[in-house]
Amino acid sequence: MxxxxxxxxxxxxxxxxxxxxxxxxxxxxxxxxxxxxxxxxxxxxxxxxxxxxxxxxxxxxxxxxxxxxxSRFRPDWxxxxxxxxxxxxxxxxxxxxxxxxxxxxxxxLDPYKALGRNPLEIQVIALDWKWLFIYPDADIATVNELVLPVDVPVRFLITSDTVMNAFFIPGLGSQIFAMAGMRTELNLKATKPASLWGRNTQFSGRGFSSQHFNVKVVEESEFQDWQGSVQEGSPPLTNVRYRQLALPSSGSTRHQYHQVQPGLFGQVISRYQQEVVVPQSREGQP
Structure with a gap:
């Protein structure tokens, strides 16, 4: 076509x-x-x-x-x-x-369906009113900035550290929700270099209108160079720095970090999960 x-x-x-x-x-x-x-x-x-x-x-x-x-007039038809x-x-x-x-x-087009072997894993955390992207293999993280290599399948693991958000990159397709205490997944792949954008499409408060991010699709060599530059020239993402980052703020300001707090993505999910304890009945009672 x-x-x-x-x-x-x-x-x-x-x-x-x-x-x-x-x-x-x-x-x-x-x-x-x-x-x-x-x-x-x-x-x-x-x-x-x-x-x-x-x-x-x-x-x-x-x-x-x-x-x-x-023209024939047929009022009884x-x-x-x-x-x-x-x-x-x-x-x-x-x-x-x-x-x-x-x-x-x-x-x-199931969003959970893998698009190839050895996908690049990116952990996504929705905040008020910004997006945090963690590259666990490279031990780096960015805010409102997503860089992807060409022709490499990408596996997004998505959650929220605030209210429900919706993760959407129109140029790459699909939309999926980010929910606190839950992990959703989205598999995408870009086949040509491009400058795209993504945003939250679920109303989430006063800073919703500015909650968007830049998406840059580059060649594999340029992607590796970018990862190296983030590792060398950015501060570590500690728990203290993350708590400051998670405070509500609007605008599409971009940040870069390295040495991400280990297990940060899982900690955000577990923070909203409560173990359900079923009380045992007393002996002799139904």
Missing amino acids: NRNGLLFFSLAGIICPASAQIPILNPNGPVAEGQYELLISAVLIMLIVVVPVFILTICFAWRYRASNRA SYSLPIELVIWLVPALIVLVIGFLQWTRTHS
């Missing part, structure tokens, strides 16, 4: 080419491309109804205009089996086809 040749309604309701700078219409990686193809397929199928409706609206308005004396079949069967078939596509493609 040639994306540059397709037209689609943008979020503002204006018809624009798919090559315009709209992340969802410029997919990067297998997940975003799969979602893009599903979106375009659904639109094209629905046009089977939309296009004839617009054409027939113009035809009916022209044929039965007041000045056209040749009330039923036509062919028309009824078209009105009900065509939309029903469209719903069935779109439902089948949605069902099969949604399962094939």
Whole structure:
């Protein structure tokens, strides 16, 4: 499918080419491309109804205009089996086809499904109102800055140290919630260098509007150089520094850290988990 040749309604309701700078219409990686193809397929199928409706609206308005004396006036007409079949069967078939596509493609794009062997693991913690990214293999962390290597599968482990958030990078596809005391997962992969953005799409308070982050997809060598620069020129992320970082603050300020407090991601999750103790009944009582 040639994306540059397709037209689609943008979020503002204006018809624009798919090559315009709209992340969802410029997919990067297998997940975003799969979602893009599903979106375009659904639109094209629905046009089977939309296009004839617009054409027939113009035809009916022209044929039965007041000045056209040749049009037949049939006030007693009330039923036509062919028309009824078209009105009900065509939309029903469209719903069935779109439902089948949605069902099969949604399962094939499962966010927990790995996209390859040896993925790069990144731990994501949603804060008020910022994002903390931990690279455990490199022992570094960043705030509101996400750097990814090209053609390397990435496994995001996501949680929240505040209210519910939603982690979303439109250019790479998928959205998944970050919840306190829980760990969700998202597998993505970028197939070309790019400068993207991501954000929280779940309203989470007064700083919600500025809770976004930069995403930079670079070549493997540049990614390794970036990791080395963070390791050499940034302060350690201790428990004290993390508690200061977790305090509510708005804006998309970026920070870099190295020597991350061991087990920080798991500590954030366990902080909200309480062991449920089932009281034992007294002897002789049910």
